[in-house]
Amino acid sequence: MKICCFTGHRTLLPETARALTAALDRMLEGLVRAGFTEFRTGGARGFDTLAALRVLALREKYPDCRLSLLLPCRDQAKFWTLGERMLFADIQKKADRVTVLQEHYTPDCMYARNRALVDGCDLCVAYLTENRGGTLYTCSYALRKGVALRNLADELPEI
Numbered sequence: 001m002k003i004c005c006f007t008g009h010r011t012l013l014p015e016t017a018r019a020l021t022a023a024l025d026r027m028l029e030g031l032v033r034a035g036f037t038e039f040r041t042g043g044a045r046g047f048d049t050l051a052a053l054r055v056l057a058l059r060e061k062y063p064d065c066r067l068s069l070l071l072p073c074r075d076q077a078k079f080w081t082l083g084e085r086m087l088f089a090d091i092q093k094k095a096d097r098v099t100v101l102q103e104h105y106t107p108d109c110m111y112a113r114n115r116a117l118v119d120g121c122d123l124c125v126a127y128l129t130e131n132r133g134g135t136l137y138t139c140s141y142a143l144r145k146g147v148a149l150r151n152l153a154d155e156l157p158e159i
Contacts, residue, residue: 001037002035002036002122003121004038004039005041005125005142006042007117007128007134008128008135008152009127010048020156021050023155025057025058028058032058036123039058039066039068040070041070042069043071043088052067055067068099069092069097070101071098071100072110073109074104075103101116110134111134114138114141117138118142119145122147123150124150126138126152126153127151128151139151
């Protein structure tokens with residue numbers, strides 16, 4: 001069993017959303033052909049949500065695929081909009097596994113989640129467009145751990 005994790009920015013620009021979704025779908029098809037069956041996301045808004053939704057769609061075609069959510073804390077969505085919380089709850093309900101790392105938010109819980117996403121993975125798929133923040137941290141951690149890294153931002157057309 002090969003494992004892939006996803007990391008990316010919380011804000012996705014509307015003008016890139018269609019191309020990013022298409023690139024992600026192409027990549028997922030290729031990963032399934034290469035033997036990947038477990039896909040992990042951290043449950044954040046933006047790219048994590050998009051990746052989770054695309055894995056759920058992929059699972060309809062390839063029932064052996066699994067979506068695992070690794071959540072930093074139980075109250076992660078506390079300040080999200082109602083629509084975001086409803087979508088998050090739906091994704092949790094449809095996921096094959098949900099792991100909550102701790103009950104409440106602490107300053108380091110997001111970093112702990114990011115490391116847990118990467119640990120044991122064969123590939124980290126990122127959407128990294130800025131050299132800062134949690135996505136950069138996760139990509140750097142993956143490289144330090146010897147996990148292959150692929151940045152979807154490099155595969156999108158210039159806008």
